[in-house]
Amino acid sequence: MGAYLIRRAFRAMLVIVGVSFISFAVLFLSGDPTDTMVGEDWTREEVQKLRKDMGLDRPWIIQYTTYVSRAIQGDFGESLRYRQPAFELIAERVPATMELALVALLISVILALPLGIISASRRGSACDYGGMLLALLGQAMPVFWLGLMLILIFGVHLQWLPVSGRGGFERLILPAITLATYSLARNTRVIRSSMLEVLGLDYVRTARAKGLAEQSVIYVHALRNSLIPVVTIIGLEFGHLLGGAVIVETIFAWPGIGRLMIQAVYAKDFPLVQASVTIAAVIFVSINFLVDFIYSYLDPRVRLI
Amino acid sequence: MNIFDGLVVRKDDMTLGPGLAEKWEIDETKKIWTFHLRKGVEFTNGEPFNSGAVKFTFERMLDKRLKARTTVPRRIALDRIEIVGDYTVRIHTKRPVATLPIWLVNAHILAPKHYTETSAKEVSRKPVGTGAYRLVEWVKDDHIRMEANEDWWGGKLKVKTVIWRPVPEASSRIAELEAGAADIIANISPDQGAMFLSGGKGKRLQGIQGGRRIYLGIRQNFGPFKDKRVRQAMNRAINFKLITKKILNNHGDRMASIVNEPNADESIKPYSFDPEKAKALLAEAGFKDSNGDGILEREGEPFEIKIDVPASRYLKGKEISESVAANLREVGIKAEVNPLEWSVFLSRRRKKKFSPLYYHGFSSNFNAESDLGVLRQDLYANLTDWKNPEFIESYKRLGQTFDPVERKKISYRMQRIVSDDVPWVFLWNQYDFYGLSARVKWTPRPDERIYLPSISLEKSK
DSSP: OHHHHHHHHHHHHHHHHHHHHHHHHHHHHHOOTHHHHSOTTOBHHHHHHHHHHTTTTSOHHHHHHHHHHHHHTTOOOBOTTTOSBHHHHHHHHHHHHHHHHHHHHHHHHHHHHHHHHHHHHTTTSHHHHHHHHHHHHHHHSOHHHHHHHHIIIIIIISOOSOSSOOSSHHHHHHHHHHHHHHHHHHHHHHHHHHHHHHHTSHHHHHHHHTTOOHHHIIIIIIHHHHHHHHHHHHHHHHHHHHHHHHHHHHHTTOOSHHHHHHHHHHTTOHHHHHHHHHHHHHHHHHHHHHHHHHHHHHOTTOOOO | OOSOOOSEEEOTTSOEEESSEEEEEEOTTSOEEEEEEOSSOBOTTSOBOSHHHHHHHHHHHHOGGGTOOOOHHHHTTEEEEEEEETTEEEEEESSOOTTHHHHHTTOOOOOHHHHHHSOHHHHTTSOOOSSSEEEEEEETTTEEEEEEOTTOTTOOOSOSEEEEOOOOOHHHHHHHHHTTSOSEEEOOOHHHHHHHHTTOTTOEEEEEEEEEEEEEEEOTTSGGGGSHHHHHHHHHHOOHHHHHHHTSTTOOOBOOOSSOTTSSOTTOOOOOOOHHHHHHHHHHTTOBOSSSSSOOEETTEEOEEEEEEETTTSTTHHHHHHHHHHHHHHTTOEEEEEEEOHHHHHHHHHTTOOOSEEEEEEOOOSOHHHHHHTTOTTBTTOOOOOOOHHHHHHHHHHHHOOOHHHHHHHHHHHHHHHHHHOSEEEEEEEEEEEEEOTTEEOOOOTTSOOOGGGOEEOOOO
């Protein structure tokens, strides 16, 4: 168990370092932070001086190693645009994104479970086809389009809900639904197919043969085993939700890390992009770590050796 | 600019007026400016405004530890500040700077005690000035709430509470206006605006000609562009009326002078659309379509160019470029539009790697010297390689001239040179579009600022 943990931790570190390296390289290739910092009335000389002052005239590998050595000590540097520690800026916005992502996750799981189970247990019925059609739509709709449609219907025409911003439950509803839709659709399909697979297994047939009620076959015997792939999916789903937050937060003017990240990329705010990408990677890797543990609980055959 | 005031104010018509300084004068060495300050003004935290606050503010800009990014001290060649009396202060400059008052518009005077006693981290969240409004609440990336400063020296304010919200997506901004949750939305395109204009209910689209001068930079390191006739021909080939009609929802006119109102020489007329004249000028310059493919050649070289345009930076930049390219093809220049992502565009600008034509826009601080200064060769963002000896000499002279009449004469002469010697394919002064709710009474300013004291609300009917 200990050795396994160390191995996993080492791998996780590798992922995080890899992510930070790739994002640094991509950012470095795409431009220079001074590009968006200088005014149009600056002379070439003034621009050169600023680049030198900021250490941007050094080779990129030196800039990267300086960054890494500081980041290991918990210092992600100062945002070029906001001139505050990058870590602090992100920490301030994490609650907003977490709130959005968790509610979206909750919506998608709570709705996907009954939908998936009903579709699977009544395979081929109108219920099943209806559910799968909805799931198909949910996966096919672009997030930004769905968000704008919800705004148009509930914010502008019916005026039931506020259009954008954060504060109060009513402002959370539209962005959470927008963010949840894709994963809801995907989870429904996964639960359905996983349920169908389990329902075809011998032990389920045995359960039915010994005269158990269909309800208890499904909910007591089949459900637990069909949840295993679902747990994996949810772990990955969380990363997807964080990614989706970039779009949803922009449409709904939600003050989270997704929007901060996008702004940082546009402004070539190197330290801020680096810090947010690294922190997002840390969150993602930790959640998958957690998923492995839940996995072993759900399926005694999977043991962390 | 709503929380703070400067010594000098840029009024709604873009001319300068007294701000925290009631009047100012300059001595005969042209290096000492004396400012007479407004009396009885207080910062919103109760600190008095006086010459000490002015000295504090300017010295803070020079404080190396704060790493301030303001360019004001450099632009005004600030040497030192001298207190003459409680309400009289002198700014000493290292060399004569005729444009000094312009730069003071954005030199916001700070409350000395507050900015000394509050930690650097706190102070950025709790600004204190003498301005018309004070900050009441700030939720990062979500909203800023401001309340009217009842004791403001500038007069009575018509709007008590103002909430600013950053909404990055234009469609969401329009939805906020539609839903009645916003009174003013900024930065929308005219076709988006036309969409909700049709909805009625008194909501309206308000366009204003801004100070940003949009042009195609002509890179003279490309051989054919060294010939003035070719540069003029391109200007004659552009049908801007069509662009106004088809792309800009009937907003906007062709740029006449590189200098913005109120400093523009009104007698300079924009280049008219005249493809025949354009063809004649190109023929004069030695271009001929010898193989009948519709593209001109000179010494066997076909006239082919690219137009670099940042895809989503400027209002309808890509569409306008396409239209220009089509116009150029009609007179025999094969032009191809090359859309670039903004950051790629910027890094090419830094590396001086633009195509022969590039779509660019310079903002303005509504002063002739700065407006003309965008053609300086040492300017980072100017890639034209346009060097006109008389222009260079006049620009130097303009910087040393303090007499307004003489300055105007030089500036007008320089505007003529630019119009005639064509460093740019002149396009237009970009419009800024706002969406306004039925109850808002406000005329937007050309400098992209939303100045709250000039806004009022009508009681809803």
